[in-house]
Amino acid sequence: MTTTLEHGQEHAAVSVESEARALGACLMATPAYDPVADVARAVSEGDWHEPAHELVWAAVQRLHGAGRPTGAPAVEAQLRSTGDLERAGGVVGLSRLASEACSPAEAVHYAGLVHGYAQVRRYQAALVRGMQGARQADPLCVAETIAAHQAELEYLTADDQNDDTFGRFGDHLDTHLDSLAVSLPAAARTGFTDLDTLMKLMPGQMILVAARPAMGKSAFALGVATANARRGGPTLVHSLEMGCDEVSNRILAARARVAFHHLRDGAEGLTEEDWDRLDRHTPELKGLPLWMDYSARVSPARIRSRVKTVLRETGRAPLVVVDYLQLMQTDQRNTRQSTYDRVTEISRELKILASDTGAVILALAQLNRGPEQRPDKRPAVSDLRDSGALEQDADAIILLHREDYYEPESGRSGETDLIVAKHRNGPTGTVTVAHQFHYSRMRDMAEEPGQD
Template identity: 60%
Template sequence: MTTDTITAPEQQTAADQDGEASILGACLLATPAYDPVADAARIIEPGDWYRPAHETVWTAITRLHGQNQPTGLPMVVAELSSTGDLERIGGRLALSQMVQAACSAGEVEHYAALVHGYAKVRALQATLGRGLQMARQAAPDAVTDTVRAVQTELDFLAAGDRDTDRHFGRFGDSLDEHMRGLETVTEAAAVTGISDLDQVLKMLPGNIIVVAGRPAMGKSAVTLGIAIANAASGRPTLVHSIEMGQNEVNNRILAARSRVSLRRLLDAGPAIQDDDWTRMQHHLGDLRALPLWMDYSARVSPSRVRHRIQTLTRETGRAPLVVIDYVQLMQTDQRNSRQSPYERVSEISRDLKIVSEETGAVIICCAQLNRGSEHREGKRPQVSDLRDSGQIEQDASGIILLHREDAYDPYSARAGEIDLIIGKNRNGPTCTVTAAHQLHYGRIRDMAVLNDD
């Protein structure tokens, strides 16, 4: 029986432990004239070290360096002793061996790049390992979601260094470019089709806008109207319709654009009159040409949104406006059954914010409100009424709360009006914009062009 098969896991480990020790040794020899800590810290990120002991020593070194303290051997020994970590890392002997293995000043960045690179290799191996485990456990109808979850992690690994470089730099280096940019009017990334709303709510790349209201208050009418108006302006638009199916959305769009009773379209057949057919035919050409994409999947997660955005950006050359109806129906990428609704919505909200910032897309999310406003005099909603998570309020650049007096009093003097209460607005003032609702057509109209059809 032969015994020459190589099975030692150490030979397959993606790490350069000698390189790690040489970097730490160089840092332990630092002097005011020779500071390798800053050079290494520009490349090495937390968690990059393979050996936990090396990570502990590096943490002590960077903590001292951040306090403008020397990082020589005596100071690091004292720091590790104060935290109770000296013996855990092997004592003074281990630190002395690092000093003996110290690399030269010119080699620090080289070894730091290796340490960081091997950390990415290990992260890739771990991601593929998790992917394999998820594949073994995946149900036949969940394969696509599993692929997207793994792809999201791979995308993050692929973009990690580029993303860090893009977001890090000296303030003054970009100031001249910013000043030149101020000479040109900043164009909104998306439009709502309601002129008063566009004036106060400037939607910029990376913004999350929340449209919230009680059931049947007009959330879908508002957001679908925004999607159509934005697409009609020539901007690519994506709608994730989780709550409504394809037929219902088609009927709403046809009714809104053609001024055909939504009720008659829902009944169909003889209920649709000859004049209705004529009106709809008149708008079909324009509707077919809209740069509008629909996703009717009932299972939408942030990773699915990301991939749809990336697909449309490649196809159109521009990040789309994204409408999600609505956020509390979304799924997390982790699909953790033990999460509470609060934890699930918080995770979704944060992930969508990251997706929006990384892709440059404006994301408009419908959201439900709790019953707080119904017990309040006047029944006007507040931002604090957002259901399931305060994280939504924190992540949003703008929050629009919907209120209709005639929803509670059909005989109100303001029947036919809807208040768009801007409860949060990072790009402008908080105020109330009034529009006209024509819910029998499934649409919200700008008061300024109410009769312009």
């Protein structure tokens, strides 16, 4: 019976043979038959099973990138200049590779095998790490362990070696022009008329909503989530800071216009009119396509898993609200990771997640004390805390500012500025809305005070 070890040895042997044939073709390249570019498109960094082959490939790439020949004599000179010739197998090793070369036409096939066997090894390593994670898993956090393993497997599944991200510009131009003749609906709505006019939320976008504490970030985010769900848009909220009871009270207060402190106090605070309002709006709220995750331990992998759950159930990518980004964990569980590195990784992973799934991610973020040092107290994008990647990765950044927080006697009492400070696909500007924090909500300035 063939053992697992024998299978592994067989795979390694075929992988090494494929590497030799692909590299040999590169060493035998001529101006008329140059397979180096094709091989480069098929393999990724770390694909080479033999360390010597990786050194030879690095030398080939350096020469090819400089427009120089990649024949065995040139590669030998390149390896000698970097001191890597002996580790790469020496002159004898290069000669052996050249003698095992496949034809230029076959180079892509063998390069594909090189990448494929590398993916097999990565898959095997991921399974080993999954078993190790299962043995070491905290019984109270099994879901997070599974989500992290799923994320690693999904990363392998999303291998981009055979995608269509490379090609001539004109190849897809007609298809793109045809798409412009069709009006694309927004993927999500904020519920604020002027903001939805200024910003059309499209699939794959990551939107940052940032402010100093007490500016109303959570009220804004929950209002957007409820408004989008009321329009039939699937919506997913990750509340890292507030539990089920507080979030429920905030949504009930905002929708039913019941004072938040009445709900907080329970039976002692609720009036008969409050109960009537709650009874009137509860059926609608119960039927909303609104999913909640109250876990305080949220990573990009967990969000990806929840997004896929909503996708399976509704067939549509959701609007994802994260309250708030700096409280998230990475999937690496690296205790030595600095705050800057952690937030940078989370920011990048959220953007990739949005692009991969088509979800719109609305992530809340904290600002540093920069606004408080300015005479007008207005925030700026440069005030984002912990990582410059937040500004770089976000498709749009909305900064919240309340003048009446700093000047209680201000003539703009009850107003919040939504400052669209970055907008990759459109104009920037400021939208002013009214805040009613006793109802834990914001609303359009044009709405009548009693309008639902």
